[in-house]
Amino acid sequence: xxxxxxxxxxxxxxxxxxxxxxxxxxxxxxxxxxxxxxxxxxxxxxxxxxxxxxxxxxxxxxxxxxxxxxxxxxxxxxxxxxxxxxxxxxxxxxxxxxxxxxxxxxxxxxxxxxxxxxxxxxxxxxxxxxxxxxxxxxxxxxxxxxxxxxxxxxxxxxxxxxxxxxxxxxxxxxxxxxxxxxxxxxxxxxxxxxxxxxxxxxxxxxxxxxxxxxxxxxxxxxxxxxxxxxxxxxxxxxxxxxxxxxxxxxxxxxxxxxxxxxxxxxxxxxxxxxxxxxxxxxxxxxxxxxxxxxxxxxxxxxxxxxxxxxxxxxxxxxxxxxxxxxxxxxxxxxxxxxxxxxxxxxxxxxxxxxxxxxxxxxxxxxxxxxxxxxxxxxxx
Numbered sequence: 045x046x047x048x049x050x051x052x053x054x055x056x057x058x059x060x061x062x063x064x065x066x067x068x069x070x071x072x073x074x075x076x077x078x079x080x081x082x083x084x085x086x087x088x089x090x091x092x093x094x095x096x097x098x099x100x101x102x103x104x105x106x107x108x109x110x111x112x113x114x115x116x117x118x119x120x121x122x123x124x125x126x127x128x129x130x131x132x133x134x135x136x137x138x139x140x141x142x143x144x145x146x147x148x149x150x151x152x153x154x155x156x157x158x159x160x161x162x163x164x165x166x167x168x169x170x171x172x173x174x175x176x177x178x179x180x181x182x183x184x185x186x187x188x189x190x191x192x193x194x195x196x197x198x199x200x201x202x203x204x205x206x207x208x209x210x211x212x213x214x215x216x217x218x219x220x221x222x223x224x225x226x227x228x229x230x231x232x233x234x235x236x237x238x239x240x241x242x243x244x245x246x247x248x249x250x251x252x253x254x255x256x257x258x259x260x261x262x263x264x265x266x267x268x269x270x271x272x273x274x275x276x277x278x279x280x281x282x283x284x285x286x287x288x289x290x291x292x293x294x295x296x297x298x299x300x301x302x303x304x305x306x307x308x309x310x311x312x313x314x315x316x317x318x319x320x321x322x323x324x325x326x327x328x329x330x331x332x333x334x335x336x337x338x339x340x341x342x343x344x345x346x347x348x349x350x351x352x353x354x355x356x357x358x359x360x361x362x363x364x365x366x367x368x369x370x371x372x373x374x375x376x377x378x379x380x381x382x383x384x385x386x387x388x389x390x391x392x393x394x395x396x397x398x399x400x401x402x403x404x405x406x407x408x409x410x411x412x413x414x415x416x417x418x419x420x421x422x423x424x
Contacts, residue, residue: 078364090211092368097126098219099252105220119220127213136287243386251379263293266300266330270307273326277319279311296358296374297351300331349378 053061081088101122108118219226227249231241271286279285285307292299304327312320354374361373 094215255375
């Protein structure tokens with residue numbers, strides 16, 4: 045009997061081993077999802093895109109329904125408006141940027157040449173400065189081309205732009221028309237109590253809606269402020285600058301600062317260091333203090349997570365799932381945080397802890413009439 049348990053692993057090691065296996069399972073699940081998304085991207089990405097748009101626009105369909113319009117007609121009306129707005133934006137973006145590709149690249153190369161001269165003035169050898177300039181020029185050119193062609197090339201990789209748009213449009217119409225049915229079906233098949241399932245779907249759609257409405261407001265703000273600043277400073281292609289900053293704002297942190305660097309390089313190449321410095325200060329203000337004033341109003345309670353967490357999950361989401369991960373990482377993390385908080389509050393109201401056990405033992409009456417907490421059973 046003295047040897048019983050002598051060679052048994054301690055409880056902390058058992059817990060660590062179990063947690064390690066759970067982490068391995070989660071990692072394997074993520075890897076499988078990445079492979080599955082790559083294999084089924086032709087249909088997965090249009091459906092995900094349509095789901096995001098439907099989550100944002102579903103309150104508009106509900107409002108039209110409340111005015112006496114039938115669900116199918118309301119969904120069709122919203123669908124037509126979405127198509128018209130999307131077509132107008134696509135023409136605006138492609139027309140504004142692609143018509144100035146040559147001029148933009150020339151300004152970026154002139155900026156690289158100025159940076160090379162500054163490096164030489166600081167004591168860097170001409171060969172090293174030239175190498176840095178060549179690397180910067182090729183990198184900037186490649187990055188700019190990727191900025192222009194990346195979306196279309198990515199869609200082409202799925203199959204073709206026509207297939208992507210048709211799948212997205214078809215999925216969007218049915219998601220708008222059958223949103224209540226789809227939501228009820230998902231809640232019934234989540235494998236959790238109905239109230240928990242309703243909390244999950246409500247918070248997820250609410251976070252997506254609040255996030256994308258808020259990020260659109262921030263994107264418009266960035267595009268207008270930075271584009272107007274470029275116009276006042278005389279930086280060429282101010283319209284293209286405004287469009288680039290608007291589109292890039294949909295990628296949290298990374299997009300805004302990357303577009304800001306692009307704008308500063310254009311100002312440097314076209315007007316020199318003083319204009320670039322003023323442009324950099326304007327971008328810092330637009331993406332810093334001014335945006336901090338706008339974000340609480342734009343986002344409301346949609347996120348509620350620390351900015352550093354947003355940055356980390358955005359980079360991780362992009363590394364694992366590409367463009368979809370970059371865009372969805374922040375709102376999905378916010379939804380998970382809100383769901384966890386809601387469930388914890390519900391448990392506390394029900395007098396339960398995280399494992400479902402009572403927080404306070406029920407009171408029992410003793411033979412003497414005294415009420416005291418029930419004693420825990422030996423196996424508790």
